[in-house]
Amino acid sequence: MERVLLNRFVSKGTIDKNIFGQFSEHLGHCIYEGIFVGENSPIPNTHGIRNDVVNALKHIKVPVLRWPGGCFADEYHWEDGIGPKQNRKRMVNNNWGGVVEDNSFGTHEFLELCELIGCEPYICGNVGSGTVRELAEWIEYVNSPSDSSVAQKRRLNGRDEPWRVKFWGVGNENWGGGGSMRAEYYADVYRRYATFCRNFTDKPICRIACGPSADDYRWMEVLMREAAFMFEGISLHYYTIPTGSWQSKGSATDFGKDEYYGTLSRALYMEELITKHSAIMDRYDPKKQKGLMVDEWGVWTDVEPGTNPGFLYQQNTMRDALVAALNFDIFISHCDRVKMANIAQMVNVLQAMILTKGAKMLLTPTYHAFDLYKAHQGARQIESCVIADTVGEAGCGVKAVSASASEKDGRINLTLSNLDCDSLRTVSVEGLNIAKASAKILHGAMNAYNDFDATSVCVTDFADYDVKDGKLSVRLPACSVAAFEIEEG
Numbered sequence: 188m189e190r191v192l193l194n195r196f197v198s199k200g201t202i203d204k205n206i207f208g209q210f211s212e213h214l215g216h217c218i219y220e221g222i223f224v225g226e227n228s229p230i231p232n233t234h235g236i237r238n239d240v241v242n243a244l245k246h247i248k249v250p251v252l253r254w255p256g257g258c259f260a261d262e263y264h265w266e267d268g269i270g271p272k273q274n275r276k277r278m279v280n281n282n283w284g285g286v287v288e289d290n291s292f293g294t295h296e297f298l299e300l301c302e303l304i305g306c307e308p309y310i311c312g313n314v315g316s317g318t319v320r321e322l323a324e325w326i327e328y329v330n331s332p333s334d335s336s337v338a339q340k341r342r343l344n345g346r347d348e349p350w351r352v353k354f355w356g357v358g359n360e361n362w363g364g365g366g367s368m369r370a371e372y373y374a375d376v377y378r379r380y381a382t383f384c385r386n387f388t389d390k391p392i393c394r395i396a397c398g399p400s401a402d403d404y405r406w407m408e409v410l411m412r413e414a415a416f417m418f419e420g421i422s423l424h425y426y427t428i429p430t431g432s433w434q435s436k437g438s439a440t441d442f443g444k445d446e447y448y449g450t451l452s453r454a455l456y457m458e459e460l461i462t463k464h465s466a467i468m469d470r471y472d473p474k475k476q477k478g479l480m481v482d483e484w485g486v487w488t489d490v491e492p493g494t495n496p497g498f499l500y501q502q503n504t505m506r507d508a509l510v511a512a513l514n515f516d517i518f519i520s521h522c523d524r525v526k527m528a529n530i531a532q533m534v535n536v537l538q539a540m541i542l543t544k545g546a547k548m549l550l551t552p553t554y555h556a557f558d559l560y561k562a563h564q565g566a567r568q569i570e571s572c573v574i575a576d577t578v579g580e581a582g583c584g585v586k587a588v589s590a591s592a593s594e595k596d597g598r599i600n601l602t603l604s605n606l607d608c609d610s611l612r613t614v615s616v617e618g619l620n621i622a623k624a625s626a627k628i629l630h631g632a633m634n635a636y637n638d639f640d641a642t643s644v645c646v647t648d649f650a651d652y653d654v655k656d657g658k659l660s661v662r663l664p665a666c667s668v669a670a671f672e673i674e675e676g
């Protein structure tokens with residue numbers, strides 16, 4: 188029997204709701220077709236933004252959305268995407284498939300999307316090929332209540348009130364596609380850009396520096412030492428590649444048990460990365476005032492056969508839902524340092540929440556994992572300890588069970604995952620005086636996925652548990668994520 192021990196007297200603090208954030212890039216069919224279809228589309232829309240997609244995203248309470256990239260951000264010039272659509276510049280999207288970008292989805296459209304979803308926008312500025320003035324004026328355009336020429340241009344384009352956007356990224360992957368910079372050079376460039384990222388309202392902006400790729404601890408050290416006094420957050424990017432090889436990443440749906448457990452153990456590497464990066468941050472910022480923003484994470488597989496390799500379109504299985512659950516458990520257990528995370532990406536790209544085909548839309552297992560974890564948003568984390576068998580082959584074994592707990596409004600939220608793809612696991616939840624519980628579950632075979640004609644994975648009510656003597660005993664099916672709402676006696 189597996190055991191989950193909870194101690195509600197020990198907590199790392201509040202779980203920032205933004206760790207359940209999303210990322211949307213001008214890449215493949217994420218923006219165009221996935222989110223934006225244009226006002227004249229027969230697909231029901233609001234000013235060109237798909238209503239079905241917005242409604243689905245509202246249901247999982249998306250807290251924050253990063254845009255316009257990714258690599259795209261460092262070639263994006265925001266002024267190309269404002270004003271009358273017929274006058275907007277057409278550019279080649281060099282990073283993603285070489286397609287022509289007509290800029291019909293720009294700043295106003297993105298910020299309207301965020302208003303429709305009810306989430307905070309997170310705009311990533313162009314440092315790789317842009318200018319300090321461009322970024323400074325983008326912030327002014329979006330946030331200034333004054334009657335400066337830049338703010339007046341916003342009004343001429345139909346928006347009177349400033350949007351008061353808080354989150355601004357100062358470049359993306361500037362160690363690679365964002366300018367191939369060395370850490371020392373980027374730290375200086377960052378300081379220059381950040382000097383001109385100004386506050387225009389009483390809502391101060393949060394400047395997010397480009398952080399390391401995976402285990403580049405030197406990058407973190409240099410940025411913390413040289414530039415931390417000028418940023419409020421620093422990013423971290425880490426993708427889970429099923430095979431561990433960028434040349435042949437593995438199929439999204441066609442994999443065996445070895446690759447399943449290999450993927451989960453690679454996802455768990457996030458724990459080591461956050462622990463080690465946090466240790467560096469702690470030396471410069473012992474009060475933990477700077478956020479670690481994991482603003483790109485998720486499973487990256489080979490594209491679906493027959494699709495454009497530059498569009499990064501992949502299906503999504505129960506394995507993805509479990510990778511999401513493991514990442515959430517890691518972010519939650521480090522909630523004193525991790526203040527935001529953005530899965531890559533929201534629609535039709537990489538580990539997506541939603542896939543679309545014309546007017547059709549499907550919700551992936553990953554979407555449902557976000558749904559099951561949403562109760563943790565803004566709740567007080569409760570320390571948990573899992574005692575469980577190891578499953579999987581040598582070298583890629585993982586604990587059979589993973590968990591997170593939190594409390595809010597007098598109720599306890601508990602999420603449990605069974606990573607064992609073959610067997611039900613009985614989990615004893617101890618440390619609370621449980622009086623009552625209700626639960627929902629997502630489960631299926633490790634390769635199970637939803638397609639446009641049939642839904643095989645979705646959230647259902649769950650009742651295979653007992654409450655006795657203040658303890659909860661759960662019979663958790665193979666390959667599952669369950670969410671409990673608990674009342675104490």
Ligand code: AHR
Pocket residue numbers: 212256257258259359360483531532537
């Ligand atoms: O998410 C896809 C790409 O991965 C992003 O554009 C880039 O930042 C990262 O390398």
